Amino acid sequence: MGDRDYYLADDENSARIRDAYKVYVNKLFTLGGYSEEEAAKAAETVIGLETEIAKVSVDRATRRDVHKNYNKMTVKNFTSKYDFIDWNIFFKETGISKSTELNAAQVTFFDGLTKLLKNVSFEDQKEYLVFKLLNSASNYLSEDFVNANFEYFGKAVQGREELQPLWKRSLAVVNRSLADAFGQLYVEKYFPASSKDKMIEMVANLQTALGERIAALDWMSDETKAKAHEKLGTFIVKVGYPDTWMDYSTLDIRNDSYWANICRVNRFGHEDMMKDEGQPVDRTEWGMSPQTVNAYYNPTTNEICFPAAILQPPFFNPNADDAVNYGGIGVVIGHEMTHGFDDQGREFDKDGNMANWWTEADAAAFKERTDILVEQFNQIVILPAKDGQPALMADGALSLGENIADQGGLRVAYTALQNTFEANGEPEPIDGFTAAQRFYLSYATIWGQNIRDEEAARLTKVDVHSLGKNRVNATLRNVASFYEAFDITDGAMFLPEEERVVIW
Numbered sequence: 001m002g003d004r005d006y007y008l009a010d011d012e013n014s015a016r017i018r019d020a021y022k023v024y025v026n027k028l029f030t031l032g033g034y035s036e037e038e039a040a041k042a043a044e045t046v047i048g049l050e051t052e053i054a055k056v057s058v059d060r061a062t063r064r065d066v067h068k069n070y071n072k073m074t075v076k077n078f079t080s081k082y083d084f085i086d087w088n089i090f091f092k093e094t095g096i097s098k099s100t101e102l103n104a105a106q107v108t109f110f111d112g113l114t115k116l117l118k119n120v121s122f123e124d125q126k127e128y129l130v131f132k133l134l135n136s137a138s139n140y141l142s143e144d145f146v147n148a149n150f151e152y153f154g155k156a157v158q159g160r161e162e163l164q165p166l167w168k169r170s171l172a173v174v175n176r177s178l179a180d181a182f183g184q185l186y187v188e189k190y191f192p193a194s195s196k197d198k199m200i201e202m203v204a205n206l207q208t209a210l211g212e213r214i215a216a217l218d219w220m221s222d223e224t225k226a227k228a229h230e231k232l233g234t235f236i237v238k239v240g241y242p243d244t245w246m247d248y249s250t251l252d253i254r255n256d257s258y259w260a261n262i263c264r265v266n267r268f269g270h271e272d273m274m275k276d277e278g279q280p281v282d283r284t285e286w287g288m289s290p291q292t293v294n295a296y297y298n299p300t301t302n303e304i305c306f307p308a309a310i311l312q313p314p315f316f317n318p319n320a321d322d323a324v325n326y327g328g329i330g331v332v333i334g335h336e337m338t339h340g341f342d343d344q345g346r347e348f349d350k351d352g353n354m355a356n357w358w359t360e361a362d363a364a365a366f367k368e369r370t371d372i373l374v375e376q377f378n379q380i381v382i383l384p385a386k387d388g389q390p391a392l393m394a395d396g397a398l399s400l401g402e403n404i405a406d407q408g409g410l411r412v413a414y415t416a417l418q419n420t421f422e423a424n425g426e427p428e429p430i431d432g433f434t435a436a437q438r439f440y441l442s443y444a445t446i447w448g449q450n451i452r453d454e455e456a457a458r459l460t461k462v463d464v465h466s467l468g469k470n471r472v473n474a475t476l477r478n479v480a481s482f483y484e485a486f487d488i489t490d491g492a493m494f495l496p497e498e499e500r501v502v503i504w
């Protein structure tokens with residue numbers, strides 16, 4: 001259904017989504033050739049089984065806990081303990097052959113699933129797999145399948161009113177399936193070398209600024225600071241596009257059927273992934289394609305990555321002044337760097353290994369501060385109370401890492417901007433806005449969005465990022481230089497100094 005809670009929560013929105021899901025599952029079986037009676041029975045079986053699986057699944061906030069998700073086992077122990085399927089066949093078919101150990105991640109899930117599946121008949125398990133296949137194929141089959149998929153995932157879950165035009169959907173599939181081939185064309189056309197040079201300069205300035213901020217922290221000991229500096233100094237920085245492109249020459253695209261091509265693309269992607277089994281970590285690999293408007297930090301390689309496509313307005317504008325670019329892409333750079341030191345990132349060392357480099361007192365001081373941030377966001381109303389239903393509140397625990405990164409990103413980018421002013425002098429106001437004001441206006445511009453209530457509710461449940469509005473309005477309440485820039489001393493966004501929290 002999109003989230004474990006939809007199966008289990010008793011609020012009205014979850015009940016509405018469950019009703020729509022029942023219609024969807026039923027429809028797919030009917031379109032797949034089942035009689036109405038068979039479809040109704042199969043739908044009941046599938047949703048019943050999925051609900052039982054939901055009950056033993058771990059919620060999203062817990063899945064962010066790196067310790068609870070690290071359970072290393074030998075393959076031998078794993079397969080004998082969780083014997084609900086024939087793992088030998090599974091490993092053989094998926095191409096896993098060299099591993100002797102694995103991370104079982106959420107063992108409570110496997111415990112639950114092992115018990116659960118012993119009481120589910122073979123026939124019911126087959127019905128479940130038939131649905132999984134129909135569901136994953138639905139967007140690549142005839143229009144009635146596509147429409148059924150949209151009725152549920154688009155309309156009911158996201159509140160969307162119409163399907164995207166065919167050309168956009170087609171483009172999205174090619175973009176996903178041939179990401180690197182597409183990326184190569186994109187980079188040739190839209191990514192000048194000057195953008196890369198400017199980014200490398202900004203990343204270096206942000207790195208210096210974060211180092212200065214770490215040195216000045218009043219809640220961290222010198223011992224932990226030394227480790228933090230070390231980690232910051234060894235970030236792998238990726239900008240624009242990878243050094244080597246994926247070779248698609250063995251991917252077979254034919255004129256037979258759309259779905260068959262999608263299957264071949266999926267197999268190609270799977271086999272490419274399996275080549276890494278038993279190999280050392282490849283630190284040159286990219287986690288996003290160059291034509292993606294996004295960026296990431298990866299804790300297990302200690303890398304920050306900025307694909308070419310994020311280097312355009314509103315994030316980056318070669319014709320705008322530093323204040324605008326530091327408030328845009330500068331904050332994004334600072335955000336990704338801060339992920340290396342958020343509640344998850346701080347659990348990994350400079351080499352990307354999960355290891356504790358904190359003194360006990362520093363870890364406690366960090367948690368004391370992040371708890372305040374969790375509570376601040378828990379107080380935010382996403383959708384007000386209506387018709388006897390309670391208000392929907394933001395999830396401070398689920399969004400903690402992103403909220404730490406947003407705040408850190410703002411502070412680090414602002415510090416870096418001040419450093420450039422110290423070197424080159426502060427620029428004059430433009431259109432009546434000071435440099436500090438242009439910095440914050442640029443930040444706010446990035447996160448402007450139109451959003452329906454259904455999508456706001458869905459994102460609050462599934463997305464680790466806060467809604468755009470709160471990434472701006474809620475985060476800036478903690479930032480003193482924002483108040484100074486606009487001379488704010490009271491009002492809806494004002495937070496007294498003793499209630500603010502500064503982490504990085």
Ligand SMILES: [Zn+2]
Nearest residue numbers: 335339402405
């Ligand atoms: Zn982030």
